Amino acid sequence: MSLIKQVEIRSLESIKTGMIEFYTPQTSHETLLVQVPPGAVEDLFVHHFQTDQLLGVRGTFVIAILQNRQYHYIPVSDRIPAVIQIPPGVPHGAINLSSEPCLVVNAVLRHGEPHQRDYRPMQPPFPYDFAEVESLLHSLNIPIPLGSTLN
Template identity: 60%
Template sequence: MSKTKFRGIEIRRLESIKGGMVEFFTAQASHETMLVQIPPNTIDDLFVHKTHTDQLLVVKGQFVLATLLDKQYEYIPLSENHSVVVTIPPGVLHGAINLSSEPCVLVNAVLRHKPPQPRDYIPHKRPFPYNLEAAQAALKNLEITNQVKNYGATPV
C-alpha cells in the first residue's frame, strides 16, 4: 500500500485482491458511511470539521479537493480511475471543485471522534478565489499518470 501525507491529509492506494475477473477492494472502517454527490460544474465553499475525520473514495467521475493552509490552496485530483482514499483529519479547511459536465459520486467513510456538531457542516467563504487553471492542471496530470501506469504510454 503506497501512502502520501501532507498538511495532515493522507492519500493511500486501496489494497485489493483479484478473484478471476473481479477485483475486491478493502472496505474502510468507519462509524458512518455516506454516499456523496458533487454536481457538475461545482465550485464549492470551504468546510472544516472539528469532530470527525473524512475518508473519501471516488467511485464515479472526478473532482479536485482543495485544501487551505497558511493562505495557500493545494489541489488534490481524485478520479474513479485512480483508486485512492484521501483522509482529511479535523481542523483542515477543504472544498470540492468539479469542473466536469458530469456529477462525481464518492463514498465518505466517516470516523467520529465526538458527537456531530452543526457547525461542522456550515460552509466558510473562500478568503480568495481558487486557481481553477491549477485545479484543471492537477486533473490533467492525474490522467497522464494513469495512462502511463495503465498502458505504458509516453507522456506528451
C-alpha cells in the same frame, strides 16, 4: 507540543481473483454516498470532530485543502483507487469542472458529537486557482469540457 493535522492519500489494497478485483473497505462509524454535481465550486467547510475518508466511485472532482494559507488540490476519481483522509479542523471544498456528477463514498470516522458549525460554508480567504485545477486534471488525462474555466 502540537501535532500538525495532515491530509493523507492512501492507495487501496486489493485482491484479484480471476477478472474481479476486491478492494479493502474502510473502517468507519458512518458511510455516506455523496454526489458532487457538475460545475460545483463549493466554499470551504471544516469538521470539528470528524475525519472524512473519500473514495471516488464515479467521475472525478478535485478537493481543495487550505493549509498554511495556501490551497492544495487533490483529485478524487474512479480512475484512482485511493482514499483521501481529511482530519478534523482542516478546511476543504469541492470543485467539479466536469459536465458529469461525481459519486464519492465518505467512510466517516467520528471523534465526538457533530459541532454546530460543521458543514457551515466558510468564505474562502482567496479565490481557488482554476488554472492549477485544470492543469492537475489534464496531467491525469481527465477531460475538461471546453469553456469550463471559472476564473
